[in-house]
Amino acid sequence: MATVLLPRNLLDLFPGAERRQTVAGETVDAIVRELDVRVPGMRDRLVDAGPRLRPHINVFVAGEPADLDTPVGPNDTVHVIPAVSGG
Amino acid sequence: MTRAILLVGTAKGAFLVESDANRTTWDIRGPLCEGWPIHDLIVEPGSGAVLAAGGSPWFGPAVWRSEDLGATWTHSSNGLTYGDDAPGDPVATVWSLATTPDGTILAGVEPAGLFRSTDRGATWQHVDGLTNHESRPTWQPGAGGLILHTIVPHPTDAGRTWIGISAVGVFESQDGGATWIPRNSGVRADFMPDPFPITGQCVHKFAAAAGEPETLYQQNHCGMYRSMDGGLTWTDLSANGLPSDFGFPLVAHPRDAKTFWIIPLNGADRGRFVPEASAAVWKTVDRGDTWQRNDHGLPQHDAYLSVLREAMARDTLDPVGVAFGTKSGQLWHSRDEGRSWERITADLPEIWAVESLVLD
Numbered sequence: 001m002a003t004v005l006l007p008r009n010l011l012d013l014f015p016g017a018e019r020r021q022t023v024a025g026e027t028v029d030a031i032v033r034e035l036d037v038r039v040p041g042m043r044d045r046l047v048d049a050g051p052r053l054r055p056h057i058n059v060f061v062a063g064e065p066a067d068l069d070t071p072v073g074p075n076d077t078v079h080v081i082p083a084v085s086g087g
Numbered sequence: 088m089t090r091a092i093l094l095v096g097t098a099k100g101a102f103l104v105e106s107d108a109n110r111t112t113w114d115i116r117g118p119l120c121e122g123w124p125i126h127d128l129i130v131e132p133g134s135g136a137v138l139a140a141g142g143s144p145w146f147g148p149a150v151w152r153s154e155d156l157g158a159t160w161t162h163s164s165n166g167l168t169y170g171d172d173a174p175g176d177p178v179a180t181v182w183s184l185a186t187t188p189d190g191t192i193l194a195g196v197e198p199a200g201l202f203r204s205t206d207r208g209a210t211w212q213h214v215d216g217l218t219n220h221e222s223r224p225t226w227q228p229g230a231g232g233l234i235l236h237t238i239v240p241h242p243t244d245a246g247r248t249w250i251g252i253s254a255v256g257v258f259e260s261q262d263g264g265a266t267w268i269p270r271n272s273g274v275r276a277d278f279m280p281d282p283f284p285i286t287g288q289c290v291h292k293f294a295a296a297a298g299e300p301e302t303l304y305q306q307n308h309c310g311m312y313r314s315m316d317g318g319l320t321w322t323d324l325s326a327n328g329l330p331s332d333f334g335f336p337l338v339a340h341p342r343d344a345k346t347f348w349i350i351p352l353n354g355a356d357r358g359r360f361v362p363e364a365s366a367a368v369w370k371t372v373d374r375g376d377t378w379q380r381n382d383h384g385l386p387q388h389d390a391y392l393s394v395l396r397e398a399m400a401r402d403t404l405d406p407v408g409v410a411f412g413t414k415s416g417q418l419w420h421s422r423d424e425g426r427s428w429e430r431i432t433a434d435l436p437e438i439w440a441v442e443s444l445v446l447d
Binding site: 009010012013041044045046048049050051054056057082083 | 121144145146147149162163164165167168169170171173177178
């Protein structure tokens with residue numbers, strides 16, 4: 001089971017959702033789909049048509065930049081981090 | 088007690104600005120919708136729910152819904168997509184909302200397209216008859232993007248709806264969205280080789296006259312227009328004493344079909360400010376044949392104000408209250424049908440939308 005860390009401004013959209021989640025899944029895509037089962041609507045906030053990660057959503061698996069196809073090991077930590085953007 | 092509420096959409100969230108029937112003092116509550124950029128707000132008839140349209144640079148498009156006047160919100164973009172295999176850019180943000188007589192919610196998006204929800208915004212379906220229109224390959228964006236920014240449903244016939252896209256023009260559907268007909272005859276597109284194309288006009292905003300769904304008033308990039316036949320033909324009113332043929336917002340009176348308000352700006356390539364840096368709201372009481380300049384209370388010198396297409400609204404009280412917001416975050420209100428104006432605040436983020444709600 002991977003450990004997933006979610007950002008505050010994503011959690012603000014889903015009251016009650018936990019920042020740290022333990023999720024089973026062999027890819028980032030599978031992890032996100034499992035998160036959507038737990039928190040309906042979360043996948044739409046992270047994944048655009050394609051499907052692909054939204055342009056300003058960065059995901060790191062074990063500290064390395066990742067996309068939806070990136071494998072996830074059972075002991076990996078998955079960080080979801082919004083890009084530094086805005087004005 | 089009557090509550091008069093302005094629903095304000097900004098680049099940094101929605102705000103609810105509330106007063107009573109006198110509309111002399113106002114309380115501001117916000118930012119709502121978690122600070123998301125909000126392009127439009129409406130009130131759902133029947134339920135009284137507030138719906139907000141927007142898009143986050145991080146988290147994509149969504150329609151927000153509050154059934155307790157903004158205290159709590161839900162949001163959804165379930166189905167708000169052209170599909171994984173669709174050509175072109177994905178849906179970035181929601182620009183406009185409207186409800187039809189049968190309770191359907193319509194949402195206009197960027198890049199331009201239309202979606203409908205029949206379950207109060209929980210899920211959305213693409214109205215692909217518009218996207219499949221034969222003119223779609225020729226659609227070009229305006230300065231604000233390729234956006235479907237105006238939706239005018241017929242008040243009693245759920246099958247009829249008019250929409251506006253920049254810089255594509257007005258379309259009408261008479262069959263519930265299955266097919267669409269361009270409604271731009273007589274509207275200039277001065278920036279095109281043919282100034283009167285079938286599509287390609289830069290409509291900025293249009294509205295139906297009170298009680299006359301076939302009477303449409305349109306502020307365009309190239310003129311101010313009136314149609315008395317549901318958009319089949321348009322008459323250019325720009326020469327009737329207006330200071331400019333360019334502007335964005337247009338608001339129709341809630342009871343008088345002959346009255347509406349606009350805010351002309353100095354021109355597309357001149358900064359898009361109020362002309363001569365002197366602010367005024369222009370009102371007609373004869374369908375645009377003549378105009379009154381209303382500036383009492385508004386700044387008359389060094390006012391480099393811009394007002395965007397959705398950033399003006401009127402309430403349903405008597406006399407009618409009119410409000411507008413500026414790109415510089417000023418929110419102005421008139422409680423006498425536009426004759427005189429007071430500034431509610433100068434300190435909001437860039438204002439993109441203003442809507443009015445009256446609760447008894």
